[in-house]
Every structure is written in structure tokens, then in C-alpha cells.
Amino acid sequence: MSVSDLIEPIGAADGAVTLPTADTWMQGRTLYGGASALIAYTHAIRKFTDLPPFRAGQVGFVAPVGDEFELRSEIVRQGRNVAQLRSEIVSDGKVALTAFWLFGTSRDANAVHPAASVEPSPGKPEDSTAVEPGGGPAFLRNNYDVNYPHERTAKDEPIIRRWVRLKEPSGIDPVSELILMGDTLPPSAARIMQRPGPISSINWSFNLLDPAPVTRDGWWLAETASDHADQGYSSERLKLWNADGKQMLSGIQAVAIFG
Structure with missing residues (x-):
């Protein structure tokens, strides 16, 4: 099952989501971590479409994520160059995943150090x-x-x-x-x-x-x-x-x- 099928049910609004293809992405009793992080990120960028390029993420795997949950995302701060967003996956009324996303515009490089x-x-x-x-x-x-x-x-x-x-x-x-x-x-x-x-x-x-x-x-x-x-x-x-x-x-x- 393709990844696009997995995230197809995710819309721009906060609220309940059911994933018909979640079973192919399970790791024990929870969605594999990369898949659950992608779900939270997808909701953020579908809810807020006018964002600079993505730069960084911080994800907390709090509790198991199944095929039914609620999604919510909000802008914490949006400045001239940087936007910071928070997303949550809520299962049975409790936070199962929390994520913080950082988006930032490109600038002329004042430091260059390629990765090894x-x-x-x-x-x-x-x-x-x-x-x-x-x-x-x-x-x-x-x-x-x-x-x-x-x-x-x-x-x-x-x-x-x-x-x-x-x-x-x-x-x-x-x-x-x-x-x-x-x-x-x-x-x-x-x-x-x-x-x-x-x-x-x-x-x-x-x-x-x-x-x-x-x-x-x-x-x-x-x-x-x-x-x-x-x-x-x-x-x-x-x-x-x-x-x-x-x-x-x-x-x-x-x-x-x-x-």
C-alpha cells in the first residue's frame, strides 16, 4: 500500500481521522514512528499552506497510535523568516504524539560547512x-x-x-x-x-x-x-x-x- 494512500484521509481541519490502510504500517500495537510523524506533519502543512521551506522537527512518541485518532495543529509563532508549528495526535482523549515543526526561509550563507x-x-x-x-x-x-x-x-x-x-x-x-x-x-x-x-x-x-x-x-x-x-x-x-x-x-x- 502506497504512502499516499496512508495519508489520503488527512485533511486541513482539526478533528477525527480514520486510516483504512494503517494495518500495513503497524509496529506491534502502534503505527511505526516515521509514519505517525508523517501524519502529524501532513496535517500541519495541509492546514497551513503558506509556509517557508521545512527545516527541523521534534517529535515525542507518547503513547500508541492506532487507526483512529484526532489531529490538531497550530501556529505557535510566525515571524518574517521563521514559522514554528505544533501538531498533536490524540487517542482516546489523550495525547499520543506531539510534534514541533520549524520552517524557515533561505538566506545568503554566512557560514558554510558541508556534512562529512x-x-x-x-x-x-x-x-x-x-x-x-x-x-x-x-x-x-x-x-x-x-x-x-x-x-x-x-x-x-x-x-x-x-x-x-x-x-x-x-x-x-x-x-x-x-x-x-x-x-x-x-x-x-x-x-x-x-x-x-x-x-x-x-x-x-x-x-x-x-x-x-x-x-x-x-x-x-x-x-x-x-x-x-x-x-x-x-x-x-x-x-x-x-x-x-x-x-x-x-x-x-x-x-x-x-x-
């Missing part, structure tokens, strides 16, 4: 090898092609890096696609867990490095990497590069580790 190239080289996605079928959550199997990069990290190293793309063309704008794709991989702390147990994303804060992201043949290189894990939590870095190795998204996430 990905190392080691992941190779080209068209030359990569598909991950063995059958693993991972249902939303990943249903909707994504997932391939190994040319150089694979060690199994006990808390870094996961994969080439990912949607099985079907998304039918949505490139920024929305990156919001959907940026939280695709599992937290890398799963690689260093000492005993089995569930993992749950708590939040996700990210910056879009190019307001008009592009790639080739739908492929993005996604990475999750734990900076620190202890006391039941992991601080994870999330990055996305395009097929030519240019970084498009940089983020950080707090993850709860159970068991």
Missing part, C-alpha cells in the same frame, strides 16, 4: 545485496526494500547502516518522504543488549540539511548509532544520506531498553 562523507564507503545501492527476508517488523517487510551496504559493521558494534527504499513510489513530496524514512531502522542498541527485551523509541529530533532532498531510484542510506547506553536507555544518532553519499538528515533519539 559517510565512512566507510557504503558503495552504490544498485550494487548492494538484499537483507535476508523474514526478519524485522511487519511494516518494514510490507513497505521497504532493505539492502546491506558494501562495508558492514561488526555484529557487536552499536551501529546499523542499511540502504532502504520504498517498495512502491511514495507519491508524496521529498520532504515528507524523508520524515517517513528517517526513523526506519531499529535502534542500534539492540546489537549490544545483554538479554532479550523490547525497545521503544521515546522521541526523535532532526534537522533537514537540504530543503529539497533528492536521491536516485528511491534509495537512501539510513544509519542508527548509539552514543551511550545505560540504565535502560540509549542515546541514538539517526542519519540519512542520498544515493550519491550526500547527507540529507541529521537527528538524535532517546530509546527505552527493557528486559
Whole structure:
């Protein structure tokens, strides 16, 4: 089921929404985080259409999001160059997701510092090898092609890096696609867990490095990497590069580790 089908029921008005195709995007009892963030973002840009280019997002995954909920968005502040919006997904009368969106006009650069190239080289996605079928959550199997990069990290190293793309063309704008794709991989702390147990994303804060992201043949290189894990939590870095190795998204996430 395409992404455009998932978000088709979302209109410009606040209020109740039912998603007929939510089952293909579920991760356990909740919508996959990237899908629920996309839903909140879609409502914001459909309600407020005269916005500068998107720059950054802060998303709190508060409670499970199912196929029926309420959406609401508001402008917190709109200045000459920057607009800041807040969106919420409300389930059973309680906030299930809260998001803060930042939009800003482009200005003449007064500082230029390109993001570092990905190392080691992941190779080209068209030359990569598909991950063995059958693993991972249902939303990943249903909707994504997932391939190994040319150089694979060690199994006990808390870094996961994969080439990912949607099985079907998304039918949505490139920024929305990156919001959907940026939280695709599992937290890398799963690689260093000492005993089995569930993992749950708590939040996700990210910056879009190019307001008009592009790639080739739908492929993005996604990475999750734990900076620190202890006391039941992991601080994870999330990055996305395009097929030519240019970084498009940089983020950080707090993850709860159970068991």
C-alpha cells in the first residue's frame, strides 16, 4: 500500500481521522514512528499552506497510535523568516504524539560547512545485496526494500547502516518522504543488549540539511548509532544520506531498553 494512500484521509481541519490502510504500517500495537510523524506533519502543512521551506522537527512518541485518532495543529509563532508549528495526535482523549515543526526561509550563507562523507564507503545501492527476508517488523517487510551496504559493521558494534527504499513510489513530496524514512531502522542498541527485551523509541529530533532532498531510484542510506547506553536507555544518532553519499538528515533519539 502506497504512502499516499496512508495519508489520503488527512485533511486541513482539526478533528477525527480514520486510516483504512494503517494495518500495513503497524509496529506491534502502534503505527511505526516515521509514519505517525508523517501524519502529524501532513496535517500541519495541509492546514497551513503558506509556509517557508521545512527545516527541523521534534517529535515525542507518547503513547500508541492506532487507526483512529484526532489531529490538531497550530501556529505557535510566525515571524518574517521563521514559522514554528505544533501538531498533536490524540487517542482516546489523550495525547499520543506531539510534534514541533520549524520552517524557515533561505538566506545568503554566512557560514558554510558541508556534512562529512559517510565512512566507510557504503558503495552504490544498485550494487548492494538484499537483507535476508523474514526478519524485522511487519511494516518494514510490507513497505521497504532493505539492502546491506558494501562495508558492514561488526555484529557487536552499536551501529546499523542499511540502504532502504520504498517498495512502491511514495507519491508524496521529498520532504515528507524523508520524515517517513528517517526513523526506519531499529535502534542500534539492540546489537549490544545483554538479554532479550523490547525497545521503544521515546522521541526523535532532526534537522533537514537540504530543503529539497533528492536521491536516485528511491534509495537512501539510513544509519542508527548509539552514543551511550545505560540504565535502560540509549542515546541514538539517526542519519540519512542520498544515493550519491550526500547527507540529507541529521537527528538524535532517546530509546527505552527493557528486559
